[in-house]
Amino acid sequence: MLPYYQFLKQFSDNLHQLFTKTNNIDQLSTQRGLDKEMWSCIMKDNPLSVAIPTEFGGRGVQTKECLGILAAAAYESLPLSLTFGINIALFLEPLAKYGGECKAKIFNDFLTHKSMGGLMITEPEHGTDALHMQTSFTPTENGYHLSGQKHWQGLTGLADFWIVAAREKSEDGKLSRDVDFFVVDNANPEQQIQVTEYYKNLGLYMIPYGRNLIDIDVPADQKLIKHSSGIKMMLDILHRSRLQFAGMGMGFIQRLLDETLAHCTTRKVGSQKLIELDNVRYQLSRIQAAFTLCSGMCANSVAKSSIDHDLSDMGLEANCTKAFLTDLMQESAQIAVQLAGANGYKLDTVVGRSILDSRAFQIFEGANELLYTQVAEAALKQMRVAKAESLAAFLIEASYTQKSAPLFKDLLRFNVSGVLKQRQQVAIGKVIARLVCFQYVQDITEKGFREDLYASTKLHIEMDIKELLCDLEDYNNADIVEDYKADSDWLAFV
Structure with a gap:
């Protein structure tokens, strides 16, 4: 069996060759599906072996290896990475953990016949x-x-x-x-x-x-x-999948960062390169902050989402990761398209496809607004049990924000009481998600991750929290007028 980094490099090199040399990925990605020959070439190195136990001939279901495959695939093609994500998190890992006698035949089919599952x-x-x-x-x-x-x-x-x-x-x-x-x-x-x-x-x-x-x-x-129960099994499966979204987001965001940096360092507006413009540098730093946050999410997923762990009770962290990560993916795509100008508005470019391809991630496996609401509900329930009213005091004590919340405690010093509108709960959920995920960045920075990326990301988290808390404390209470057509035809007033 090849050492993992050699295995990963061989897989990455094969994808790059297939998508940029042998075929045109920009043309392939505008077609529906891929032919069998292309799938055969993609699967030749048995990338899904990372999610098959060693006793069945696989590489051992190591989360680090699974996320590495997802990231490598996403750098070349987000849909391909999602294909692997479906196979790994929604089929092979559940089968490895919960399957019975049928496992041997199925795992063998994956290894020998390059099968796929969902x-x-x-x-x-x-x-x-x-x-x-x-x-x-x-x-x-x-x-x-x-x-x-x-x-x-x-x-x-x-x-x-x-x-x-x-x-x-x-x-x-x-x-x-x-x-x-x-x-x-x-x-x-x-x-x-x-x-x-x-x-x-x-x-x-x-x-x-x-x-x-x-x-x-x-x-x-x-x-x-x-x-135990089937519902707990379903939660374990879905929470693991949401935590492992980080692998797909990693390759996708890094590709957008590399593409956009390359474009901005060569494209000129008048006598200046794009990267010399202040607002462009700010927008690039947003994508780079997304890259940094996703790096922390990946490290956290490796630490916590092994099939050896029961994740059925990890809804808050799983929902924070999935919702915030996919928002970061979509924001990065929007920035990349904006900075690419007209060239970004082409379906047959990696930047142009990024908006549509990443948009669905904010919807499937739980729409983000729902997940943020659930995050807020879970935290507010914990606050009531602890008889805490100050959000800052509570989050400083909570295990998932005890390191990050103190950095922003002056912003969080307000009480949460009474009945909150859902739009307020969404704002609280977004704040908590940022604190949870920034704590992951703190963890990897303590292990040697770049301090300058950490420092820049902290500024963006602080800015986001300020904006969200404004929405929370002085929220817009506008409501829909359902029967709006009467007296609303502008032609009658001119």
């Missing part, structure tokens, strides 16, 4: 409200029958294996409150999931999405083994 939770009528999913299962003589519909699963029609979430249906037709998960082998006729529609997704063209009809039988040994 996760089916979301339904047409139940997206964020996953606990009310209607896909059901009933016991049969040899296993289980699954019935229902799923949609917006990445790799629809492409994955060879699926983990499908369903609720048990009783004899009277009622669905269990708990959730179970089943591994489905799409090559088996009895387990084949039918794709009834492919969606024309906005961005991420490489990945097929669609609607799936489930009416299948699976053997008993393909049911994942719960360590």
Whole structure:
């Protein structure tokens, strides 16, 4: 087995060759999907072996190795990295942790046949409200029958294996409150999931999405083994995935930083290079701060998101990471496109695609506004239990902000009481997310990460918190006028 850094370099070099020398990634990325030959070339070094245990021939499911693969892929192509992220965090890691006797065959198929897998939770009528999913299962003589519909699963029609979430249906037709998960082998006729529609997704063209009809039988040994409840299993899987978003964000943001720096150091406006303009330097420093924060997130994910850990209770940190990271990805993309000028407004450029490709990350696996609300609710609940009213005092004591909050304590000195509007909760969630993730940067800086990147990032975090707290204390209470059409036609007033 190759040493990891040699393995990673070989994979990175292969991707660079495929996407910039052998093929034109800018043209490939405007097409729907990739052909089998291209996938075969991408998978030739078995990149997904990083998420397969050593006893089954893999590299051992080491989080550092998994995130390294995601970052290397994202530097060349965000959709490709998301493809690997789906396989790693939503299929292979759950299978390694919760799978039974079926694991050996499936892992072998991944290693020898370059198979791919995904996760089916979301339904047409139940997206964020996953606990009310209607896909059901009933016991049969040899296993289980699954019935229902799923949609917006990445790799629809492409994955060879699926983990499908369903609720048990009783004899009277009622669905269990708990959730179970089943591994489905799409090559088996009895387990084949039918794709009834492919969606024309906005961005991420490489990945097929669609609607799936489930009416299948699976053997008993393909049911994942719960360590406690199915809901806790689902939270463990989703929280691990959200923490490991950092790998995808790392390569994506670094590519935008490199592309934008290169453009600004060569492009001239009059007699000046773009990088000599003050506001351009400020905007570049925003992308660089995103790079720094993402570096801290990656290090934290390596420390905490191994499959050996139960992450079901780590919702606050997982939600902070996913929401703030994906906001940083979108902001970096917007800045990169703005600084590239007209050249950035082309679909067949890495900068031009970045806005659409990263936008979905703010929505799937929990819309960011919802996640920020959940962060605030969790923190406010902890404050009530601790009988604390001062946000500063509470966050200085909380383990996830005890190092970062003291740096900004003068900004945080106000009481939180009474009933808050959701828009206020979102603002609190955004503040906490910044403090949580900046603490990750503090941790790696103590280990030797660059002090100048830390110092610049601290200035941006401070500025963000000031702006967010203004929204919190003096928030805009504007509301929608639902029946707005009467007396609102401008033509009648001129």
